[in-house]
Amino acid sequence: xxxxxxxxxxxxxxxxxxxxxxxxxxxxxxxxxxxxxxxxxxxxxxxxxxxxxxxxxxxxxxxxxxxxxxxxxxxxxxxxxxxxxxxxxxxxxxxxxxxxxxxxxxxxxxxxxxxxxxxxxxxxxxxxxxxxxxxxxxxxxxxxxxxxxxxxxxxxxxxxxxxxxxxxxxxxxxxxxxxxxxxxxxxxxxxxxxxxxxxxxxxxxxxxxxxxxxxxxxxxxxxxxxxxxxxxxxxxxxxxxxxxxxxxxxxxxxxxxxxxxxxxxxxxxxxxxxxxxxxxxxxxxxxxxxxxxxxxxxxxxxxxxxxxxxxxxxxxxxxxxxxxxxxxxxxxxxxxxxxxxxxxxxxxxxxxxxxxxxxxxxxxxxxxxxxxxxxxxxxxxxxxxxxxxxxxxxxxxxxxxxxxxxxxxxxxxxxxxxxxxxxxxxxxxxxxxxxxxxxxxxxxxxxxxxxxxxxxxxxxxxxxxxxxxxxxxxxxxxxxxxxxxxxxxxxxxxxxxxxxxxxxxxxxxxxxxxxxxxxxxxxxxxxxxxxxxxxxxxxxxxxxxxxxxxxxxxxxxxxxxxxxxxxxxxxxxxxxxxxxxxxxxxxxxxxxxxxxxxxxxxxxxxxxxxxxxxxxxxxxxxxxxxxxxxxxxxxxxxxxxxxxxxxxxxxxxxxxxxxxxxxxxxxxxxxxxxxxxxxxxxxxxxxxxxxxxxxxxxxxxxxxxxxxxxxxxxxxxxxxxxxxxxxxxxxxxxxxxxxxxxxxxxxxxxxxxxxxxxxxxxxxxxxxxxxxxxxxxxxxxxxxxxxxxxxxxx
Numbered sequence: 001x002x003x004x005x006x007x008x009x010x011x012x013x014x015x016x017x018x019x020x021x022x023x024x025x026x027x028x029x030x031x032x033x034x035x036x037x038x039x040x041x042x043x044x045x046x047x048x049x050x051x052x053x054x055x056x057x058x059x060x061x062x063x064x065x066x067x068x069x070x071x072x073x074x075x076x077x078x079x080x081x082x083x084x085x086x087x088x089x090x091x092x093x094x095x096x097x098x099x100x101x102x103x104x105x106x107x108x109x110x111x112x113x114x115x116x117x118x119x120x121x122x123x124x125x126x127x128x129x130x131x132x133x134x135x136x137x138x139x140x141x142x143x144x145x146x147x148x149x150x151x152x153x154x155x156x157x158x159x160x161x162x163x164x165x166x167x168x169x170x171x172x173x174x175x176x177x178x179x180x181x182x183x184x185x186x187x188x189x190x191x192x193x194x195x196x197x198x199x200x201x202x203x204x205x206x207x208x209x210x211x212x213x214x215x216x217x218x219x220x221x222x223x224x225x226x227x228x229x230x231x232x233x234x235x236x237x238x239x240x241x242x243x244x245x246x247x248x249x250x251x252x253x254x255x256x257x258x259x260x261x262x263x264x265x266x267x268x269x270x271x272x273x274x275x276x277x278x279x280x281x282x283x284x285x286x287x288x289x290x291x292x293x294x295x296x297x298x299x300x301x302x303x304x305x306x307x308x309x310x311x312x313x314x315x316x317x318x319x320x321x322x323x324x325x326x327x328x329x330x331x332x333x334x335x336x337x338x339x340x341x342x343x344x345x346x347x348x349x350x351x352x353x354x355x356x357x358x359x360x361x362x363x364x365x366x367x368x369x370x371x372x373x374x375x376x377x378x379x380x381x382x383x384x385x386x387x388x389x390x391x392x393x394x395x396x397x398x399x400x401x402x403x404x405x406x407x408x409x410x411x412x413x414x415x416x417x418x419x420x421x422x423x424x425x426x427x428x429x430x431x432x433x434x435x436x437x438x439x440x441x442x443x444x445x446x447x448x449x450x451x452x453x454x455x456x457x458x459x460x461x462x463x464x465x466x467x468x469x470x471x472x473x474x475x476x477x478x479x480x481x482x483x484x485x486x487x488x489x490x491x492x493x494x495x496x497x498x499x500x501x502x503x504x505x506x507x508x509x510x511x512x513x514x515x516x517x518x519x520x521x522x523x524x525x526x527x528x529x530x531x532x533x534x535x536x537x538x539x540x541x542x543x544x545x546x547x548x549x550x551x552x553x554x555x556x557x558x559x560x561x562x563x564x565x566x567x568x569x570x571x572x573x574x575x576x577x578x579x580x581x582x583x584x585x586x587x588x589x590x591x592x593x594x595x596x597x598x599x600x601x602x603x604x605x606x607x608x609x610x611x612x613x614x615x616x617x618x619x620x621x622x623x624x625x626x627x628x629x630x631x632x633x634x635x636x637x638x639x640x641x642x643x644x645x646x647x648x649x650x651x652x653x654x655x656x657x658x659x660x661x662x663x664x665x666x667x668x669x670x671x672x673x674x675x676x677x678x679x680x681x682x683x684x685x686x687x688x689x690x691x692x693x694x695x696x697x698x699x700x701x702x703x704x705x706x707x708x709x710x711x712x713x714x715x716x717x718x719x720x721x722x723x724x725x726x727x728x729x730x731x732x733x734x735x736x737x738x739x740x741x742x743x744x745x746x747x748x749x750x751x752x753x754x755x756x757x758x759x760x761x762x763x764x765x766x767x768x769x770x771x772x773x774x775x776x777x778x779x780x781x782x783x784x785x786x787x788x789x790x791x792x793x794x
Contacts, residue, residue, distance in 0.1 A: 030077050030179050033069040037500070038413040038550035040493065041069050043108045043125035043151050053185035054156070054173065057558050060194040061162045062503050065496050067106075068184060070152045070175065078143030079105075081176040082133050082154055087169035087188050094165040096158060096188065104130035105144065106153035106493065107483075109455040111409045111468040112445075115400045118746065121409040126468070127153050128408050128455070128492045129475045135484050143178055155493065158188065166192035191561045195506045199228050201422055202259035202392070202429030203502075204303075206232045209438045209476070213487055220436065220474075221252060223489045228502040230259045238264040242290045249297045260429065262303045263291060263342065265335070283338040295341035304339065306332045306366065307346045311359075316715055318358035325359035332365050343367035347394055347431065349742065350716035351375045358715075370394045370431050373421060373543040374403040374744055381426040393422060394431035397458070397466040398742050403544045406432070406494050408455050408469035411548045415494050419501030421543055423508040424536045436489075437471035451475055452483050464739070469494065504557060508532065511564050518571055522610065524591050531573040531589075535560055538641055544746075552641060555624070559639060569593070570631050574638040583643045587615045588627060596632030618642055649697050651707065651783045657694035664689040664765065676781040678714075679768075687769040688780070695766070697785065701759060704785040707749040709768075714777035716743050722770035724749050729762040746782070 034052040035041055047069060058064035070079065082103050087096040108125035133154075136144045146152045156173070169188040174181065210220045217235035224231050234248040253261055268287040274280045294302050307328055314324030328346060335344045345368040352369055353359035369384065370392040384391045395405050395418075406415045422430060434457075440449040441459040448454055457471035473495040477484030484490060515528035538556045540546035547553075570592035577587055590598050594610035605612045618625050620642040629636050654661065658672040668685035671678045679688040698704065711719045721740045724747070727733040734754035738747045749755075768780060 028074055030070060030072045030175075030177050030182065032175065032182050032184055033071065034184070035067055035069060036550050036554050037065040037067055037155075038416060038497070038553045040127050040412045041067075041151055041153055042122075042127070045124075045151060047071065047151070053187050055187045056158055057189045057191065057561065058158065058160050059191045059503075059507070059561065060160050060164045060166070061197070062195045063157055063159050063499060064503075065155055065157045065500070066186075067153055067155045068173070070146065070154070070177075071149065072146070072179065073149045075179075076145065076148050078140075078145050078178045079136075079152065079175065080143035080178060081137070081174075083174050083176075084156060084186070085171040085174075087158070087171040087186060089165055090168045090170075091165070094167075096160065096164065096169060096171075096190075100159040100161065102157045103133045104155040104157070104491075105133055105136055106155055107131050107452065109408055109453070109468060111455055113456065113459070113463070113465050113468065114409060115397065115407075115467045118400045118402075118748070120401065120748070126408045128469065128494065129452070130155050130491050130493055130496065131483065135486070139483070139485065155496070157496065160190050162194055164190050166190050192565050193510060193561075195503055195510075196256075198256040199230075199259050199502070199506075200509050201419055201427075201502060201505045202390075203229045204232050204260060204262065204392075204429065204431040205229050205435040205473075206433050207436050208434050208471075210436055211237075212476075212478075216487070218252075219487075220489055223474075224435070225257060227491075227495060227499040228257065229499070230261060232262050233264065234261050239267055242286065242293070245290055246293055246297060249294050253298045253301060258298075258301065260301050260303050261298075262305060262345070263294070265304050265306065269334075281334055283335070288338055291339050291342050300343075302341060303343045303345050303368065304335060305347070306335050306344045309347050309349045311348065311350055311716060316717055323358070325353070325362050328359075328362050329365055332362075336365075336367070343390070345370055345392070347371075347433075349375075349398075351377055352380050352391075364389060368392055368428070370429075372399055372403070373418070374399045376425055376427075376543055381428075385426070390428040391426075392429040392431055393418070393427050394433060396433050397470045399544075399744070400467060402546070402746065404546065405467070406469065406473060406498065407467035408494070409467065410469075411546075412493060412497050413548055413550055413553050414546060415497040416501040416504065416553070417539060417546055418498070419505040420508065420536065420539065423505050424532075425543075432473065434471040435473050436476060438476050441465065452481070473498065504560075507557070507560050507564065508535075511560060514564060515571060518569060519591075521569065522571075522591060522593060524571075524610065526571060526591055530575070531571050534574050534638060534640065537576065538639070552624075555639075563636075566634075566636060568631070568634050568636060570634075572629055572631075572636060572638065574627065574640050584618050584620060585615055586618055586625075586640055587613055588629065588638060589613050590629060590631060592631050597630075599630045601627050649704075649785045649787075651695045651697040651785055652690070654694070654781065654783075657691070660691050660694055661689075664691045676712075676779045678777060678779050681770055681772045681776045681778060683773060686772055687767055688778075690766040690768075690780075690783075692763040692765055695783070701751050701756060701785065704751050704787055706751050706786050708746050708782070708784050708786055709749070709780060710744070710746050710782040711741075712779040712781075713743045714779065717776070718742055719745060719778065720770040720772050720776065722768065725767040725769070726755055726758055727764050727767055728758045729764045732758055732761060734758060748786075751785075 033047040034054055054066045056064050056066045084101045084103060086098050089095060106127035107129035109128045110125050112123040114121050171186040173184040205224050207220050210216050221231045221235040234252055236244055236248045269283045271279055271281050291302060310324045310328050314327050315322040317323060332344050344366045346366040347370045353363050364387050368390040373393045381391045404414045404418050437457055438451060440451055440454040441456045442449050443459045446454055455468035456465050459465035473492050475490045477486055477488045477490045479485060479487055512528050515531055519526050535556055538552055570590060572590045574586050574588045588600055590612040592610050598605045598612045600614045605614050625640050627638050654672055654675055654677055661672055662670055665688055669680040713719060718740045723735050723737050725733050725735045736749050
């Protein structure tokens with residue numbers, strides 16, 4: 001987990017969504033562009049003139065993808081066939097057969113509605129569904145049509161068998177169009193380790209609307225299992241009789257590749273007459289008996305959701321009989337008592353209740369808290385585990401960027417990083433509330449409910465809605481749908497990224513196991529997590545600050561794989577150190593048995609009791625710094641990326657301007673502490689001011705696109721709708737309105753011409769006003785200016 005706080009590291013979203021070239025390219029003929037598998041390439045996106053070989057690295061028993069993009073800037077064309085040869089090992093004998101390779105066409109969805117807390121992603125056609133090319137050959141016998149100067153992406157998934165020979169393989173992709181035939185070389189490396197069938201990161205994927213034809217529930221259950229994902233329930237009816245439930249558990253859930261399943265509590269409980277206590281609420285005896293038998297078949301895998309975001313459904317008043325936490329204590333308490341072999345789960349759209357808070361008394365009530373990644377507090381997971389509980393993450397319509405999510409317009413690498421962060425933060429599982437919803441919302445601007453055209457699960461009458469892709473990571477192919485014409489689940493590029501993340505989790509698990517063995521053999525006092533921090537440091541600062549530079553991700557994953565394969569009996573890593581570290585320096589540590597000399601970049605390092613360290617200078621002009629380490633005759637390397645502090649600038653250290661801020665808000669109760677402005681709003685006091693003199697971080701705003709502000713409520717309730725106004729002494733102003741949003745959201749203020757004009761005429765203050773009806777305490781913090789090359793603002 002992140003143990004330090006350091007300058008913000010934001011990757012260029014432009015490198016994902018508008019990558020490689022700012023000049024619109026015109027391909028004079030059908031051209032193939034190779035990109036890595038951690039990014040999405042939009043249909044109208046400009047690409048550079050690069051024709052590299054496709055490269056893929058994977059372990060044994062792993063699926064991994066690669067992609068290329070076709071474009072012709074001069075004329076329309078048709079893709080008649082895309083085929084992949086077998087991949088042949090360098091020994092000339094072993095190979096990965098074509099039956100282990102699947103070719104998909106990327107299907108694009110037009111997205112023009114972005115969740116209101118972040119609107120930086122551009123409108124346009126995003127790749128999502130992955131359609132096997134075998135369906136295209138039936139529906140488009142003359143070839144799939146591609147419009148000139150539009151991209152058409154293809155995704156190739158390769159599977160490496162458990163007994164696959166490690167080493168380098170080569171092959172090629174052949175693309176036949178009506179204009180020309182292209183050949184793209186493939187370079188494949190299979191690492192000399194295996195991903196176990198055991199899944200170590202628990203999951204819940206809600207398979208809604210999957211009872212439309214005979215066998216669909218089982219079909220989708222097995223499909224998700226192939227992606228290392230456990231479905232929400234066993235593939236039977238919710239109220240199925242006990243025998244059917246027990247048979248399903250035995251058939252589907254006994255393997256180590258299934259981590260959990262949930263039983264539905266509806267219809268399983270009620271008020272009964274007790275001879276001692278009178279009328280009591282409890283679960284039915286036959287259900288209690290069945291859950292005990294289920295646990296005997298699948299020990300520790302039986303879960304039940306007792307509350308879904310209860311903080312939004314009960315009263316927020318602790319003195320009310322309807323206080324939401326009292327309802328949790330009562331009902332979850334009944335479930336805990338009656339169903340001792342079922343783990344009770346609560347999804348919670350806030351941080352965990354803390355002792356001393358109004359809801360603190362239920363901190364240890366459920367067996368599992370399931371919270372948003374952005375609401376994670378350091379130490380929560382350790383505390384839950386110390387008390388025999390679990391901590392899971394979930395995502396849905398919120399949070400959005402800069403937090404992690406899996407929406408169509410989100411960074412693809414974010415879906416993959418969910419598992420990396422889950423391992424880092426010691427999270428037990430991930431819940432995707434809905435993975436297969438077929439219903440699509442419509443309004444005047446989006447009248448077509450066709451799942452192949454409409455990406456929205458919810459739209460409102462004002463032109464807004466939930467993010468595209470919320471509610472599904474699979475599209476249900478159906479007979480007669482004109483796209484697949486078969487009853488089959490169709491994966492999305494997001495689902496592929498989620499599976500890749502699950503497999504990356506096993507990389508991390510393998511490496512930690514290796515480190516723990518070496519640490520035990522050496523008999524040293526070292527936490528393996530400290531040695532793994534260097535991987536996380538390369539990719540993110542926290543759950544709301546990840547680097548979208550996919551080159552860094554690809555390199556870091558491959559570096560992790562190489563370290564798993566190394567035959568060494570020592571531990572080594574590079575670290576920043578404590579929270580007050582020097583950005584221009586790092587420290588490299590080596591732990592060995594102390595019998596062999598140690599050098600770092602050719603310099604001999606002296607150690608004591610097998611512990612060696614050297615502080616090195618970081619060249620901040622380099623994209624990446626590499627350091628070679630030798631221990632005896634073994635040579636290894638560590639890497640680090642310089643901290644990029646220029647992508648955003650902190651506008652104010654609020655604590656330094658406490659006096660000025662309080663003076664500017666004489667009409668309301670305001671305090672400043674720990675970097676946050678804390679304002680108590682009432683129906684009579686609805687505005688808080690930040691004097692411009694406190695915004696000292698930037699003198700020239702022209703290189704920046706917007707100001708970003710984080711907002712929270714003290715009780716975790718939604719931020720009321722409101723306005724942000726930048727005002728000059730003359731009275732001139734520019735205002736940006738925002739809708740009600742979850743606590744912890746970031747809101748952006750565009751730096752437009754009006755904003756820049758006010759800067760020329762004695763700027764006075766930044767004013768936040770909210771439409772509050774009751775007393776509300778709002779916390780404002782993390783006020784930053786974001787460079788133009790980081791985000792694209794609508």
